[in-house]
Amino acid sequence: MEYTREQLIEIVSGQMPAKRWKHVEGVMETAVILAERFGGDKEKADLAALLHDLAKFWPVERQEAMIRDNGLNPELLEHDKQLMHAEIGAFVAQRDYGIEDPEVLDAVRYHTSGRVGMTKLDKIVCLADYIEPGREFPGVERIRDLAEHSLEEALVAGFDSTISFLLEKGKVIFPLTVLSRNGLIQEIKGSKQ
Numbered sequence: 001m002e003y004t005r006e007q008l009i010e011i012v013s014g015q016m017p018a019k020r021w022k023h024v025e026g027v028m029e030t031a032v033i034l035a036e037r038f039g040g041d042k043e044k045a046d047l048a049a050l051l052h053d054l055a056k057f058w059p060v061e062r063q064e065a066m067i068r069d070n071g072l073n074p075e076l077l078e079h080d081k082q083l084m085h086a087e088i089g090a091f092v093a094q095r096d097y098g099i100e101d102p103e104v105l106d107a108v109r110y111h112t113s114g115r116v117g118m119t120k121l122d123k124i125v126c127l128a129d130y131i132e133p134g135r136e137f138p139g140v141e142r143i144r145d146l147a148e149h150s151l152e153e154a155l156v157a158g159f160d161s162t163i164s165f166l167l168e169k170g171k172v173i174f175p176l177t178v179l180s181r182n183g184l185i186q187e188i189k190g191s192k193q
């Protein structure tokens with residue numbers, strides 16, 4: 001089943017409170033700006049941003065069942081519950097909404113954790129999620145400033161803020177985020193040599 005963008009907006013916005021939908025709109029807008037700025041695909045950025053939080057407000061039990069019943073990454077069951085919605089979003093977008101583009105699906109799948117070897121689209125969606133206009137957290141202005149000239153530097157600052165927050169709270173850090181951050185730092189070093 002193929003859906004139009006308007007239909008997808010209706011489907012996705014219907015699965016979350018109005019405040020979170022406003023966040024999604026902010027991520028869509030920001031992802032398109034970043035795609036323009038850094039030579040990414042604007043249409044894919046818009047679509048991945050539209051879909052990225054589709055499962056965010058599903059009850060945790062539903063998310064856990066979705067992971068178990070469909071053979072999705074079982075590691076997610078052992079980590080912060082907030083990580084599951086990204087993988088589920090990609091799965092549902094493909095199975096139920098007919099999204100086949102692997103780049104879009106991966107950008108949804110890795111928007112919270114990041115991954116090693118992030119694509120430009122992965123970076124755009126992940127960064128847009130950190131800096132959309134509705135976001136307010138300590139350090140967001142610095143990330144916005146860095147995003148004026150470097151996707152990678154801004155994203156490292158974003159991951160650093162998440163990692164610092166988790167350290168401060170004594171929480172477990174999903175290891176892929178540390179690997180993503182390290183990978184981006186290597187990438188930045190490589191580009192400066």
Ligand SMILES: Nc1ncnc2c1ncn2[C@@H]1O[C@H](COP(=O)(O)OP(=O)(O)O)[C@@H](O)[C@H]1O
Binds near residue numbers: 079080112166177
């Ligand atoms: N790498 C990670 N390891 C562990 N928990 C994480 C990680 N990334 C995000 N989280 C948890 O998920 C929460 C929300 O992350 P995020 O997807 O950015 O959600 P939101 O869009 O609601 O801010 C964080 O506050 C944190 O508790």
